[in-house]
Amino acid sequence: MVVGDVSTGTEVAVVGAGPGGYVAAIRAGQLGLDVTLVEKDAYGGTCLNYGCIPSKAMITATDVAHSAGNAEEMGVYADPEVDVGEMVAWKDEVVEQLTGGVEQLCKANGVNLIEGRAEFAGNDKLRVVHGGDGQGSETITYEHCIVATGSKPIEVPGFEFDGEHVLNSRQALAMDDYPESMVVVGAGYIGMEISTVLAKLGVDVTVVEMLDEALVGYEDDLARPVTQHAEELGIDFEFGLAADSWAESGDGIVVTAADEDGETTDFETDKVLVAVGRQPVTDTLNLDAVGLEPNEDGRIETDDQARTDVENVFAIGDVAPGPMLAHKASKEGEVAAEVIAGEPAALDYQAVPAAVFTDPEIATVGLTADAAEAQGFEPAVGKFPFSASGRALTTGEGEGFVRVVADEDSGFILGAQIVGPEASELIAELALAIELGATLEDVAATIHTHPTLAEAVKEASEHALGHAIHTLNR
Amino acid sequence: MAREFKLPDVGEGVAEGEIVSWLVSEGDAVTEDQPVAEVETDKAVVEVPSPVNGTVQKIHFEAGTVVPVGDVIVTFDVEGEAAEPADAEAETEPEAEAESESKSATSRAESRTFAPPSVRRLARELGVDLDAVEGTGPSGRVTEGDVRAAAEGEEPAAAEAETATEPAETTQTTAAPSTQPAATGSQEAAGRDRTLAAPATRGLARELGVDIDDVPAVEQRDGEAFVTAEAVQQYAEGGQAAQAEAPAAGAPRQYAEGGETTEPYRGIRRTIGKQMAESKYTAPHVTHHDTAPIDALVETRARLKERATEKDVKLTYMPFVMKAIVAALKEFPILNSELREEEEEIAIKQDYNVGIAVATDAGLMVPVVKHVDQKSILQVASEVNELAQKARDRSISREEMQGGTFTVTNFGAIGGEYATPIINYPETAIMGLGAIDERPVAEDGEVRAAMTLPLSLSIDHRVIDGAEAAAFTNQVMEYLTDPELLLLE
Numbered sequence: 001m002v003v004g005d006v007s008t009g010t011e012v013a014v015v016g017a018g019p020g021g022y023v024a025a026i027r028a029g030q031l032g033l034d035v036t037l038v039e040k041d042a043y044g045g046t047c048l049n050y051g052c053i054p055s056k057a058m059i060t061a062t063d064v065a066h067s068a069g070n071a072e073e074m075g076v077y078a079d080p081e082v083d084v085g086e087m088v089a090w091k092d093e094v095v096e097q098l099t100g101g102v103e104q105l106c107k108a109n110g111v112n113l114i115e116g117r118a119e120f121a122g123n124d125k126l127r128v129v130h131g132g133d134g135q136g137s138e139t140i141t142y143e144h145c146i147v148a149t150g151s152k153p154i155e156v157p158g159f160e161f162d163g164e165h166v167l168n169s170r171q172a173l174a175m176d177d178y179p180e181s182m183v184v185v186g187a188g189y190i191g192m193e194i195s196t197v198l199a200k201l202g203v204d205v206t207v208v209e210m211l212d213e214a215l216v217g218y219e220d221d222l223a224r225p226v227t228q229h230a231e232e233l234g235i236d237f238e239f240g241l242a243a244d245s246w247a248e249s250g251d252g253i254v255v256t257a258a259d260e261d262g263e264t265t266d267f268e269t270d271k272v273l274v275a276v277g278r279q280p281v282t283d284t285l286n287l288d289a290v291g292l293e294p295n296e297d298g299r300i301e302t303d304d305q306a307r308t309d310v311e312n313v314f315a316i317g318d319v320a321p322g323p324m325l326a327h328k329a330s331k332e333g334e335v336a337a338e339v340i341a342g343e344p345a346a347l348d349y350q351a352v353p354a355a356v357f358t359d360p361e362i363a364t365v366g367l368t369a370d371a372a373e374a375q376g377f378e379p380a381v382g383k384f385p386f387s388a389s390g391r392a393l394t395t396g397e398g399e400g401f402v403r404v405v406a407d408e409d410s411g412f413i414l415g416a417q418i419v420g421p422e423a424s425e426l427i428a429e430l431a432l433a434i435e436l437g438a439t440l441e442d443v444a445a446t447i448h449t450h451p452t453l454a455e456a457v458k459e460a461s462e463h464a465l466g467h468a469i470h471t472l473n474r
Numbered sequence: 475m476a477r478e479f480k481l482p483d484v485g486e487g488v489a490e491g492e493i494v495s496w497l498v499s500e501g502d503a504v505t506e507d508q509p510v511a512e513v514e515t516d517k518a519v520v521e522v523p524s525p526v527n528g529t530v531q532k533i534h535f536e537a538g539t540v541v542p543v544g545d546v547i548v549t550f551d552v553e554g555e556a557a558e559p560a561d562a563e564a565e566t567e568p569e570a571e572a573e574s575e576s577k578s579a580t581s582r583a584e585s586r587t588f589a590p591p592s593v594r595r596l597a598r599e600l601g602v603d604l605d606a607v608e609g610t611g612p613s614g615r616v617t618e619g620d621v622r623a624a625a626e627g628e629e630p631a632a633a634e635a636e637t638a639t640e641p642a643e644t645t646q647t648t649a650a651p652s653t654q655p656a657a658t659g660s661q662e663a664a665g666r667d668r669t670l671a672a673p674a675t676r677g678l679a680r681e682l683g684v685d686i687d688d689v690p691a692v693e694q695r696d697g698e699a700f701v702t703a704e705a706v707q708q709y710a711e712g713g714q715a716a717q718a719e720a721p722a723a724g725a726p727r728q729y730a731e732g733g734e735t736t737e738p739y740r741g742i743r744r745t746i747g748k749q750m751a752e753s754k755y756t757a758p759h760v761t762h763h764d765t766a767p768i769d770a771l772v773e774t775r776a777r778l779k780e781r782a783t784e785k786d787v788k789l790t791y792m793p794f795v796m797k798a799i800v801a802a803l804k805e806f807p808i809l810n811s812e813l814r815e816e817e818e819e820i821a822i823k824q825d826y827n828v829g830i831a832v833a834t835d836a837g838l839m840v841p842v843v844k845h846v847d848q849k850s851i852l853q854v855a856s857e858v859n860e861l862a863q864k865a866r867d868r869s870i871s872r873e874e875m876q877g878g879t880f881t882v883t884n885f886g887a888i889g890g891e892y893a894t895p896i897i898n899y900p901e902t903a904i905m906g907l908g909a910i911d912e913r914p915v916a917e918d919g920e921v922r923a924a925m926t927l928p929l930s931l932s933i934d935h936r937v938i939d940g941a942e943a944a945a946f947t948n949q950v951m952e953y954l955t956d957p958e959l960l961l962l963e
Binding site: 344348411412436437441445446 | 586588589590591594595598599611612613614615616672673674676677
C-alpha cells in the first residue's frame, strides 16, 4: 500500500462510467449491492461525451441546415447561415445535460462515485490514482469487479493525434471552427458519419480508404446509397490507398498515401481526421495483478455471464469480445450486475441491432440472407423500397429499402437490413420481432400506422409472404 | 387471471387418475388447499386441493373420466395475478402435440430455439435447458408454459409417454360410460364478442374455419379472453370428433332380458383385475396345503394380548404368523424373491417386507409392513393395524403399498380352511391363512380337538420347487406350533 492511501471496501467496483459501466453500477445499486464506480475522465464515457451523442447532435444540426438549403423541390428557398461555434455550444449543452443525468442517476441509486484511474493491485483490490496536481491515490477492496474501460481510437503510425493537424473523431467533433478542407482516413462508419457532417458544413472532404469500398461489412446494396449520396454532397473517395505520412505545408498539410504497389499520392488539405477503428483500453488496468491477459484482439475473454476467467471479475462493453456498441455494453452491464446479485441473468440475446447515422441511415439486426442460408435456414426474403412509401416521399427521402429475412418453413424472422430515412428507429421493431420469435405473419398482420415509414416493415414482411400490396411480389 | 391446474402426480409413478367426483362447480369461489375433486388412482382415493385462492372458471373433465397425469383438469380465475400463458393444453390432445413436435423439428435449423427473452430468463431461473424443450407456440416457439411444464419434471413427461402408448384406452374410457348425448370432452362454443389472439393464431382459425370467438379461452390477458393457436387447433379437432361421436352415442344399447346393472370396471377394481390376470397367466401356480396345530400359540397370544392392550395395541395372530414366515424365509430365501425373466435372473431379496392383503369396500389392497425381521411383534402388530385401517378408509399412500417381498392373505378372517391364493406378482410366493378353529387332530393314535391354523402356500413354480414349498411350510408350522422358538429369532 502506498503511503497516504485511503482504503475503502465495496461489494462491486465498476471501472469506467460509460454506457456499460454506469448501467452496471446503477443496476447493481438497484439490486441492493454496495457499488463504487470509478471514472477517470467524464461520466457517460466515450458514447455520451465524444461519440454517439455529440456526433448525432452535429449530424442533426448540419442536417437541418442542409435540408433547409436544399428544399427548392418543395418550394423552399433558403440559404441558412450556420454559426458553427453556436452549433458546437448547443451540442455541448446536450452532452452536459445527459452526463449530468448519469451522475444524478448513479447517486440516486446509491452508487459511490470516485474520480481517478483504476488499476488492479491484487485479485481483490483496485488502486485508484486521482488526476490533477495532488496525485493522491486510494485503494478499493472489492468482492466483485466489473471492468468497463471501453476503447480508444486507433492511431495510424506516423499520424499521432496532435489535436491541431491530426485529429481523432473526438477532436473532430469538438472543433468549433471548421477548416476549408479535410482528409478523412478510413471509410468505416465513424469516418462516413463525420465526413457527412463536414461535407454538409461545406468542408471539402476527401476520404482515403485502404480497402476498395466504404462501409465494409455491410452488404453492397446497403452501402451503395450512402456512398452515392456522399459523392453528391461533394465527398471524394480515394480507395485502395493507405495513409502513409503527413507534413506541414504552408498554412496546411500534405497527406501522403500509398497504394499496394507503393505508388504514392499527395493530398493537400488543412487537417486530417484518422478514423480507422477503435481498440480496447486494457493497458492502464495492470491486468497481471489479477492474472488476466487480453486475447489476440486485445479484448478480455468473457463467458455468457460477462465473467472473465477470474471468478469475481467481469468485463463488459468494448473491452469484452463482440461489436463495440453502446447498447451491447449496457446489456452486458445489466447482466454482470444481475449475475453478481445472484440473479439468473445471461447474455442470451439473439441479435444486436446496429445503426450507421449516415445520410441515408443504415441499420441492421440479426442475419442477412446469406448468413441465414449458411446457418442452415431456407431464407424467405422480403423487400420494400422507400420509393413506394408515401411517408418517405413526403419527407423528400425516397431512397433505400427495408429488407426482412425469415425462415421459409416456420416464418420466424431472422434478420433485417434497412437503408433509408430513420433506419435506426425502424430497426427496433424487427429487433423485437427476432427476440420474441415473431413470424412474418405476426408482423404483416399487425396494423401499422399510415402514413409512416414503419409501414415499410409490414410491407417487406408481406412481400416475403408473397402478398405485399404496394410492391410487386416475388 | 386464469390459472390452469393439472392433475398432479398423486403417488409415485401414477400415470392416470379417475375423477370420482367434483367437490366444486364452475363459478364457485375456492380457497387455497380447499379440496376441489376426489381422484381415484390405481389404489387410493385422494382429494386434490386447490393451489390458489380464486374462482373455478372451468372444469375440464366430467366426474367418471380417467385423466392422464399432467392434463389440465380445472382452470381457476385468480384475481390480481399476472397472466400466465397456456400451460400445455396440447397434452390433452396427443395428436396436436405430435403435430407441433414435427413442425418444430423442421423449423429448427442449427438447433436455434425460438423463445422470447422473458421465457429464456425463466428457463435459466428454473434450470431448464431451453433447447430440450418442445415448443407449443406458433411454429414451435417455446412458451412460458412449455418451460414451466418442463420444469415440473421429467416424470410428467414419462407419464405422457405412457399415456401416449395407450391412447385408445384413455379415449374409450372417456367416451364409454357416457349415456348423455354427444360431446362430453368436446368443447362448447364460447361465443364471445371479443377475443385476444396473436395474428398468426387468427390466421390459423380462419384456415381451420373456426370462429375465434367460439374457441374456449383458458387464459386471460388484461381481463380479456386470450386464445392460443393450440386452443384453436384443439377446438377445431374437438368439433369434428364430437360430430363423429354423436350418432354412436345416440344408438340404444341392447340389454339382456330381465335387465342388468352395470358397474364401472375402473380404478381399483380394474387394477386388481389386471394384476390378478398378469400373475395367474405369467406364473405357474402350485398351492401347498397343510395345517398347523397351534394350541400353544393360542395360549401365548391370549396371555400377551392383555399386555398389548395395556399398550393400546390390539394383538391378533397376524404378527406371530408374519414373524414365523420371516423366520422361515431366512432359511428358505428363495421364497423371498422375484423373477426377472428378461434379465434372466432371480432376485433374492434381503429385505423382509410382508404385504398383507386387506379386503376393503373398494376391493383388495395390500399394505406392506417393511423390515418385519427388525421389528418386535408388538411393533408389527401396531403397524398392521394402522395400515389396515388406512387401507379401509382409503387414506393409504401408494408408498405404503409398495416394496413388498412376500404376501400373506388372511381369508380365514371371513371363514374357510384352504384356498389357492394368487401370488402378488412379481413376488414368487403367498401364504393364505384359513380360519383358526378347533379341529380334530390325530396324535399318538388318539384323535383330539386342537386349535389349528390351515395354511395355503402358493408358489411360482418357475422359481420354487414343490419340495421347497413343503419344507418352508413345515418350518412355518414349527414356529407356529412352538411359538417360543420365535424368541430365538
